[in-house]
Amino acid sequence: MNGTTLPSQETHFGEADWQKQDLPRAIRPHRSHPLRTLSFLTLIVVLASLLGIGSAYVMIEREQPLNAVTIGSWRAYPKAGTAEADPYSVAIYTRGAVVPLASGEGLALVAREDRSGHLLDPTCIYRISGQTPTARLWTMTATDGDGHLVETRPGRVHLDSQNLLRNPDGSFEINAASEPHSGNWLPLAASANASDGMRFVLRLYDAPVTTGAALDGITLPVIERLGCP
Amino acid sequence: MTLSPRFSITLAVFSVLFLATIVHILVVMGIPLNVQHSAYDNIATYGPDREFNLLPDVRPQQEALPDLDPAMKHATCRFQLADGPVLFDASIPTSFWSIGLFNSAGEAVYSLNNRTAGAERLSMLVLTPAQLSILRENPPENLEDLIVIETADISGFALLRAHVPHPSRANALDQALLSATCGTIG
Incomplete structure (x- = not known):
């Protein structure tokens, strides 16, 4: 579509600024310059490809599908891994060969930030407190920024609701740190850098909230940063 | 016919954006068809x-x-x-x-x-x-x-x-x- 119009612009650019022109531009004789036209069109195609591939790469690498449900620090993707998933989550999940939790099994919620919006850091100490939605079982896992498990001091990388100390009202407090803590201790990476990033994954099994519609207004634990070295 | 430089630049920018959108969609839709290990x-x-x-x-x-x-x-x-x-x-x-x-x-x-x-x-x-x-x-x-x-x-x-x-x-x-x-x- 640009083939006929752009060459004139190119030649014009090169010459009009310093050469005095007697004729108004509209009726000036037009000479095309094939090499310049070709390089201009090539530039457009190359720029477009870079922009298109780059933006797709960024969207996929962020691993944050479009149809997320956000509650506090937590995000869930109830439609991921179903036929109704958006193209981004289809690409993310098939590229990672991820087998999602299906709706009849449970729901995974992922946190990448604490309550004040800071990215989670595996060298810090966090308190995760509050309540979870009704579920027959839930587990809490700490992974690195890419979702991989990391070596911890006790070798354990998760906590589950069946082995949890609770307050009389049913609420709980979890201390997430690399060094041992009393109470409910969720071990973090034994040797980690702040740049590794971190995610908390809360998996609710057999929970009524597995469909996205039921996710509005549920209470989830709050993640607070207690201190960093 | 000659176009004003400003118009040509605008046209070029739009054509870059238009083509980039098509490339973006093709890449995202193409990934599931080309994964090495599902x-x-x-x-x-x-x-x-x-x-x-x-x-x-x-x-x-x-x-x-x-x-x-x-x-x-x-x-x-x-x-x-x-x-x-x-x-x-x-x-x-x-x-x-x-x-x-x-x-x-x-x-x-x-x-x-x-x-x-x-x-x-x-x-x-x-x-x-x-x-x-x-x-x-x-x-x-x-x-x-x-x-x-x-x-x-x-x-x-x-x-x-x-x-x-x-x-x-x-x-x-x-x-x-x-x-x-x-x-x-x-």
Whole structure:
């Protein structure tokens, strides 16, 4: 579509600024310059490809599908891994060969930030407190920024609701740190850098909230940063 | 005819954006068609098809599949319905287990857990609509007790998850998952 119009612009650019022109531009004789036209069109195609591939790469690498449900620090993707998933989550999940939790099994919620919006850091100490939605079982896992498990001091990388100390009202407090803590201790990476990033994954099994519609207004634990070295 | 430089630049910018959008869409839509290792392919490395294969425990640097829960033990079974209907049968002594059926693209087809199964024992039959109509003509005795799933997806896999409440239960659960069957009816 640009083939006929752009060459004139190119030649014009090169010459009009310093050469005095007697004729108004509209009726000036037009000479095309094939090499310049070709390089201009090539530039457009190359720029477009870079922009298109780059933006797709960024969207996929962020691993944050479009149809997320956000509650506090937590995000869930109830439609991921179903036929109704958006193209981004289809690409993310098939590229990672991820087998999602299906709706009849449970729901995974992922946190990448604490309550004040800071990215989670595996060298810090966090308190995760509050309540979870009704579920027959839930587990809490700490992974690195890419979702991989990391070596911890006790070798354990998760906590589950069946082995949890609770307050009389049913609420709980979890201390997430690399060094041992009393109470409910969720071990973090034994040797980690702040740049590794971190995610908390809360998996609710057999929970009524597995469909996205039921996710509005549920209470989830709050993640607070207690201190960093 | 000659265009003003400003118009040409604007046109060029718009054509870059337009082409970039097309490239972006093509890349995103093309990724699922060009993945080297889908979950369906990866599962084949853990054992033969039409058989539950125990996945190694979920530990750091040894995750069989991404995003599995370290609190669970997993077993998978890959199947092709062209080889006949698949009967899943398992009895897992734990307070929570679940099974998800996925097609070869990794999309969930059906899922249930031990509460929604309605029985302690998992008995589930997966077949195509054509196979179901053949089966109806000469139904097996226990058809009433089975959860029957009709699917048009010819190939797929099942992922069975069993919660390990305490490490001391790990061996018993390994045995239960190893004796789970994923085979032919009758």
